[in-house]
Amino acid sequence: MKRGKKAEAAEAVEGDDDNGTAPVKKTKKSKEPEAPILYEDPPDVTSSSDGRPANMKITSWNVDGLRAWVKKKGLDWVRDESPDVLCLQETKCAERSLPVDITSMPEFPHKFWSGSEEKEGYSGVAMLCKTEPLSVTYGIGKEEHDKEGRCITAEFPSFFLVTTYVPNSGKGLVRLDYRKTWDEDFRAYLQGLEERKPLVLCGDLNVAHEEIDLKNSKGNKKNAGFTTEEREGFTQLLEAGFTDSFRHLYPEQANAYSFWTYMMNSRSKNVGWRLDYFVLSAGLMAGLCDSKIRNQAMGSDHCPITLLMVV
């Protein structure tokens, strides 16, 4: 069932420009900061459209440096959210350097880490689970992709959960060619899994799919994350039978982003990108309850996203 309304008008929350002082003469023509068009994530829907209550909650967060994120109290937010599975991207931390705050976390007895083998402090993903998966694998089964700690797959009784940190195409698109190879191989990997069981893919897919998925679509057509090639890669994934859960539920929702560059105060102006996704196999769509963007949670240049579903 589609939710959502005519975007900006309905969901916009005006920034408060009134500081309580006497009014100052202003000319509307000058380059004043526009009141930012914010996005307020609606209340969680906790049952599927056929009325079954959600029994699986998954959170995904690109933490942009696990250690800094822990210092910024990211784990406090996680404890409040209390997901069944926590997926993290860009941990940038070798296993031996992990803070005890997270390695000792009793809420998640089952923890899985994958780091970059070559460069320390680069890339890296993690999956923390309340219940033990049937099995866990690392990488996508292709030597050339599996040295950067970009993918963990956990098998649960009724589905696979895949979390990934998709390679950034880089400034000047220096790594776009590699990215295209990754996109193709990764899609093949997912299709292989899907033949065995339905899957949930989550993580930082490093692409804003359509113009609605970023603020400045005009200016970014030649930039990493919004090139035609990357967008088509995502389209092909959907054409293979997977669904972008957030866009499915909120097809018209603009201004809903999960990433803002630290530069130029982008986050306060909500100049962002939707780069983080829950992508679902067709067989799991009936159990979909909600796909959330927790854009109040701080601690990284990405915010967390949460999936609620019945499995």
Added chain:
Amino acid sequence: MKRGKKAEAAEAVEGDDDNGTAPVKKTKKSKEPEAPILYEDPPDVTSSSDGRPANMKITSWNVDGLRAWVKKKGLDWVRDESPDVLCLQETKCAERSLPVDITSMPEFPHKFWSGSEEKEGYSGVAMLCKTEPLSVTYGIGKEEHDKEGRCITAEFPSFFLVTTYVPNSGKGLVRLDYRKTWDEDFRAYLQGLEERKPLVLCGDLNVAHEEIDLKNSKGNKKNAGFTTEEREGFTQLLEAGFTDSFRHLYPEQANAYSFWTYMMNSRSKNVGWRLDYFVLSAGLMAGLCDSKIRNQAMGSDHCPITLLMVV
């Protein structure tokens, strides 16, 4: 005239170990932290031994990164101290990257900078003056030494002022050979100047001369800053007719240091080194008033030192 007393006993200031809570049973044999033996710089002597009032105040400070030091309010301390000349070492900052807080400082209309030509953010010295020097030169006149921004010489009517950041011999003494060359060439440079006018040398000489000049003399005989070679280099400088002003005035004063490694809480335990000096030509000794170690000033792993003299 020699000042100072029998060192530790007289000048020691006991650290306060009492935190106001109820006493806890302790066994004196266990490895408790010893109360640190601190050093309290005595009140400034503001006239020479023949009764003339000081008319020249020079401060030297290894700031260990000018930009960080400015953020830590090092300039506030400088304004209080109000020297006629401020010499800085380890500025680690290209001229174009200097904070305006210092480039715009009206107290010092005459500012001179020397940075490393090869490696940005390495070495670098500066001299800021209230009155304009007759001339200023950079380096010590030898190509092989003059690319790292280690020396500025200013000519004043009655003396040369030389500030330097002497090359560190490095971990494992990897650069001790180079240091020996520097020491020899630098001494020759100073002797050349001295033939023209008496001089004041100040800065981070990167050597603790005698055992009294560092806390852990036993453990550091093979470490940069206290090798026989470096100590002898300094001895040769003194034998060339120059005087270590602080040691001249306070020949027995132990625990007086100008550097403490950031590691292992060395500063709070006063486990330090005296690496920063004012070294004077014989012709200036009659005007010497005081040579101070401002060990309360924070903002670097070195503290500032100040010279008071009549010129």
Added chain:
DNA sequence: CTTGAAACG
């Protein structure tokens, strides 16, 4: 332990 630059985002 702390600085700064470099790579990356």
Added chain:
DNA sequence: CGTTGCAAG
């Protein structure tokens, strides 16, 4: 702008 490992001290 902000994270990381790195070199240097």
